[in-house]
Every structure is written in C-alpha cells, then in structure tokens.
Amino acid sequence: MTLWLTVLIQAGLLALSMVVLWWWFKRHQSQDNQYTELERRLDYTSRQWQQSQLEVEELRAGIIGVGQRVLQLETALQQFSSQTEQQLSSLTEQQQAIALTDPESKIYSRAMKMVQLGADLEEIMRECELPRAEAELLYNLHQAKQ
Known part of the structure; x- marks a missing residue:
C-alpha cells in the first residue's frame, strides 16, 4: 500500500506540476500577447506622432509665408499712403498757387464772402465789378446754401 501511496503521491505531484x-x-503566453499588442499600439502611435509633426511643420x-505676405502688403500700403499724401500735398499747393495768381478767383471768393456776410446783389455787382448775370448766379447759389 505504501507503494501505491507513493505512486499516487508522485502522480498527484506530477499532475500538480x-x-x-x-x-x-x-x-x-498572455503576457506575450499583451506585449505584442502594446508594441503594435506603440508603433501606431509613433506613426501618428510623425504624421502630426509633418502637419505641424507644414x-x-x-x-510664416502668410506673415511674410502680410509684411509685404503693409510695406506696400505704407508706400502707397506716403505717395498719396505727397500727391495730395502737391495738388493742394498747386491749387493754392492757382488761387493766388488767378485774379478772377479772388473776385469770386470776395463775392461769396460778401453774400455770406449778407450783402445785397447791387453791392456785390458794384464792389466786385461783376456782370449782373454772374452776380445773380453767385448770389442765388450761396443764398440757397445758407
């Protein structure tokens, strides 16, 4: 019986082993599967990261290209603005020079001032030496504005 018991114990130990x-x-094997799955996920994540890096670089x-274009446009706008200011200043100077040299302009300016100050038609004709038609025209135009 001891032999059977020994064989039985050895068989039990063998089965347990x-x-x-x-x-x-x-x-x-389960850990290997998990390790393989983790490696697969890491590889996928790494590829996604590289793709994201490329997109960020693009x-x-x-x-940067847009910023450079904005700077170019700002420079062009400043140049255009400067040129426009210079042209406007030049035109203003020319207009003032013409107004100062044109005697008729002085007469009409004086007549307009007189209308604004309340002078009558006869007074304007006499002081500015304007024909009746021109004096009436100036008088009517500036009276309508007031």
Whole structure:
C-alpha cells in the first residue's frame, strides 16, 4: 500500500506540476500577447506622432509665408499712403498757387464772402465789378446754401 501511496503521491505531484506548468505557460503566453499588442499600439502611435509633426511643420511654414505676405502688403500700403499724401500735398499747393495768381478767383471768393456776410446783389455787382448775370448766379447759389 505504501507503494501505491507513493505512486499516487508522485502522480498527484506530477499532475500538480503539469497544471502549474500549464498555468505558467498560459500566463506567459498572455503576457506575450499583451506585449505584442502594446508594441503594435506603440508603433501606431509613433506613426501618428510623425504624421502630426509633418502637419505641424507644414502649418508652421504656411503661417510664416502668410506673415511674410502680410509684411509685404503693409510695406506696400505704407508706400502707397506716403505717395498719396505727397500727391495730395502737391495738388493742394498747386491749387493754392492757382488761387493766388488767378485774379478772377479772388473776385469770386470776395463775392461769396460778401453774400455770406449778407450783402445785397447791387453791392456785390458794384464792389466786385461783376456782370449782373454772374452776380445773380453767385448770389442765388450761396443764398440757397445758407
């Protein structure tokens, strides 16, 4: 009986060892599967990261290009504004020079001032030496504005 008992104990230990070995193998296999899955995920994430980096670089280059274009447009606008101011100043000076040299302009300016100050038609004709038709025209135009 002891022999049977010894064989039975050895068979039980062998079965237990096999179960432990099977459990360890399954557990190790499960960990290998998890490791493989983690490697796959890491590889996928790495590719996504690289793609994102490329997209960020493209966006950065685009933004730099837009910024440079904005600076060019600002410079052009400033030049245009400066040229426009110079031309306007030149035209204003020319207009003033013409007004100062044109004697008729002085007469009409004086007649308009007189209308604004309340002078009558006869007074305007006499002081500015204007014909009746021109004096009436100036008088009517400036009276309508008032």
